[in-house]
Amino acid sequence: MSGQKAFEYYLNSCSDVVVATGLDFTIRYCNNSFCTLTGFSRSELTGKNLTQILDKQNADKLILLKKANNFESFMLDLSIGSKSGKLKNIELRVSSFEKFFLVFIGHDTTAQLELLKEKDEKIKKSDEEKVKSQEILNSIGDGVISVNDKGEVIYVNKQAVTLLGFGGEELIGKLLWKKILMMDEKYQEIEIDKRPIRMALFTRKRIYENFHYYKSKDGRFIPVSITATPLVMHDMVIGGVDVFRDITKEREVDRMKTEFISLASHQLRTPLSATKWFSELIIDDSANLTTEQKELINNIYASNQRMIDLVNALLNISRIESGRIIIDPKITNLRKLIEEVILELTPKIKERKHNVILSIHEGLPDISIDPKLIRNVYMNLLTNSIKYTKEGGEITVMVSKKGEEILSQVSDDGLGIPESQKHRIFEKFFRSSNIIKVETDGTGLGLYLAKAIVESSGGKMWFESEELKGTTFWFTLPLTGSPSKKGEVSIDS
Amino acid sequence: MIYINNMSMMGNLIMVVEDESLLLQAIGKKLQRDGFDVLMCTQAGQAIDYLKTLEDLPDLIWLDYYLPDMNGGDLLDVIGKNEKWKNIPVVVVSNSASDLKVQSLLAKGAKRHLLKADHRLDEIVKIIKTFIGKGAKK
Numbered sequence: 001m002s003g004q005k006a007f008e009y010y011l012n013s014c015s016d017v018v019v020a021t022g023l024d025f026t027i028r029y030c031n032n033s034f035c036t037l038t039g040f041s042r043s044e045l046t047g048k049n050l051t052q053i054l055d056k057q058n059a060d061k062l063i064l065l066k067k068a069n070n071f072e073s074f075m076l077d078l079s080i081g082s083k084s085g086k087l088k089n090i091e092l093r094v095s096s097f098e099k100f101f102l103v104f105i106g107h108d109t110t111a112q113l114e115l116l117k118e119k120d121e122k123i124k125k126s127d128e129e130k131v132k133s134q135e136i137l138n139s140i141g142d143g144v145i146s147v148n149d150k151g152e153v154i155y156v157n158k159q160a161v162t163l164l165g166f167g168g169e170e171l172i173g174k175l176l177w178k179k180i181l182m183m184d185e186k187y188q189e190i191e192i193d194k195r196p197i198r199m200a201l202f203t204r205k206r207i208y209e210n211f212h213y214y215k216s217k218d219g220r221f222i223p224v225s226i227t228a229t230p231l232v233m234h235d236m237v238i239g240g241v242d243v244f245r246d247i248t249k250e251r252e253v254d255r256m257k258t259e260f261i262s263l264a265s266h267q268l269r270t271p272l273s274a275t276k277w278f279s280e281l282i283i284d285d286s287a288n289l290t291t292e293q294k295e296l297i298n299n300i301y302a303s304n305q306r307m308i309d310l311v312n313a314l315l316n317i318s319r320i321e322s323g324r325i326i327i328d329p330k331i332t333n334l335r336k337l338i339e340e341v342i343l344e345l346t347p348k349i350k351e352r353k354h355n356v357i358l359s360i361h362e363g364l365p366d367i368s369i370d371p372k373l374i375r376n377v378y379m380n381l382l383t384n385s386i387k388y389t390k391e392g393g394e395i396t397v398m399v400s401k402k403g404e405e406i407l408s409q410v411s412d413d414g415l416g417i418p419e420s421q422k423h424r425i426f427e428k429f430f431r432s433s434n435i436i437k438v439e440t441d442g443t444g445l446g447l448y449l450a451k452a453i454v455e456s457s458g459g460k461m462w463f464e465s466e467e468l469k470g471t472t473f474w475f476t477l478p479l480t481g482s483p484s485k486k487g488e489v490s491i492d493s
Numbered sequence: 494m495i496y497i498n499n500m501s502m503m504g505n506l507i508m509v510v511e512d513e514s515l516l517l518q519a520i521g522k523k524l525q526r527d528g529f530d531v532l533m534c535t536q537a538g539q540a541i542d543y544l545k546t547l548e549d550l551p552d553l554i555w556l557d558y559y560l561p562d563m564n565g566g567d568l569l570d571v572i573g574k575n576e577k578w579k580n581i582p583v584v585v586v587s588n589s590a591s592d593l594k595v596q597s598l599l600a601k602g603a604k605r606h607l608l609k610a611d612h613r614l615d616e617i618v619k620i621i622k623t624f625i626g627k628g629a630k631k
Contacts, residue, residue, distance in 0.1 A: 269589070281614070
């Protein structure tokens with residue numbers, strides 16, 4: 001093989017492109033790699049002007065080269081149009097050789113550039129996403145603080161900063177529960193383990209909280225509604241998000257509503273008393289009335305009484321809901337309390353020929369509860385059983401000690417609660433369809449109130465029922481007694 | 494205005510202080526029917542004037558809480574400070590009362606506090622009878 005041939009063989013087998021042109025860029029020589037890259041054959045390329053296969057911009061770049069001095073070289077990026085029309089990028093070193101030739105040596109960077117471009121786009125896109133979600137988080141009205149799995153703050157939105165007064169930089173990297181204090185209804189600091197975000201991280205459940213306060217940087221207590229959500233990825237808790245909003249206004253509206261109900265109810269009682277007393281006077285002196293007139297005046301009395309009951313129930317509810325109610329626990333003997341309730345209901349029990357059984361476990365300890373409130377619970381449950389059980393029914397009251405609680409049970413073999421309405425039974429004003437037919441009288445507030453009382457006394461209430469077979473209500477009271485609460489009003493004033 | 498009804502000198506005398514005229518009317522009728530003599534006052538000031546001028550003091554005062562010139566508690570204070578009046582039993586019959594208010598009324602000497610709408614007149618009369626000195630009159 002001659003030196004010339006060996007040289008050509010070498011040029012053709014190397015992966016770099018090699019092109020030699022005249023000073024006017026007419027291709028004098030190109031190697032196989034260049035042919036492959038452009039898709040043209042060597043004969044097609046030889047004699048062609050290199051600028052013909054370059055776009056305008058690249059052609060201009062080349063023209064500058066004409067001024068190159070001997071042996072000078074440049075790095076050049078060129079885009080070459082291949083035969084198929086596809087643009088190819090090449091990075092070239094251009095050398096001018098003895099003022100006659102220009103030699104281009106380089107390699108195909110198309111794939112590399114595409115990869116870079118893709119990467120750039122990805123980065124740009126993820127930056128865009130980031131900006132977008134930050135803008136979204138900043139423009140919502142709720143405060144958002146997110147933490148890592150340790151509870152260290154990693155993000156704070158604008159609202160959170162505005163609400164709490166802490167700058168983002170003061171919070172980032174700090175433990176949320178150490179930096180921002182949370183208070184309960186009595187403005188006592190809440191234990192770390194009871195903080196919603198911490199509970200969300202540990203239990204992996206979303207936690208809702210409506211009764212607490214965040215302490216702002218300037219020491220204000222801000223009532224907040226909080227949703228703490230754990231961030232779980234591949235079954236691992238990687239952090240959590242605390243979303244909260246200031247509910248000062250809602251609280252205020254709620255307070256105004258309660259005050260209004262209270263005031264309106266008191267005002268309503270005066271005409272209700274007058275109607276009650278005047279109809280009583282007519283009923284007492286009804287010797288000269290016809291049977292129909294007697295019936296009519298009795299209806300007026302009964303309807304008015306129903307209105308009084310409704311107003312009383314509304315008042316009680318507004319008291320419980322407003323938290324103004326006094327819980328005044330006294331050591332109470334439940335047997336005595338229930339016996340008194342049954343005694344008061346005896347006329348109604350006899351009228352409906354029911355059999356009431358009271359069973360109290362021997363040695364049931366006295367318990368520290370507010371007798372007025374708990375009496376109301378037994379009264380409500382028993383009144384329901386009496387009203388909603390067919391004549392001659394059996395009603396059982398059982399009280400026993402179960403672990404750390406006292407469990408009360410009131411059961412009847414009455415009308416029961418329709419399956420489809422069970423979930424609404426503790427709703428305000430709800431009365432189930434089967435009892436409305438039997439007994440028009442009733443406010444739909446009794447069970448709501450009973451449950452509210454039990455819960456504010458530290459217990460729980462639930463039931464089981466089957467239509468036409470009967471209903472059993474249970475409620476618990478902690479053996480340790482109900483927590484005492486200073487308030488303004490009691491249940492029946 | 495002060496109304497005097499049925500001054501027969503036979504029954505016990507009840508002074509009723511209540512500013513709602515319809516309620517006052519109903520109470521008066523009921524008490525008369527049950528054989529009481531009734532003094533009806535719509536203001537606390539009238540009740541005080543009456544007590545000052547009356548030869549025979551009432552056997553019981555039926556007192557509302559919210560009155561146009563002073564509240565029931567203040568009237569109880571006035572009554573309690575007067576040697577001649579302080580032994581007249583007072584029953585407060587009003588339409589609302591917090592526990593605190595009731596406790597303060599009882600501390601000032603009221604015998605009972607009753608909620609109007611929760612009681613029939615019958616029941617209230619039964620209760621006030623238990624506070625009227627037996628054999629004082631009638």
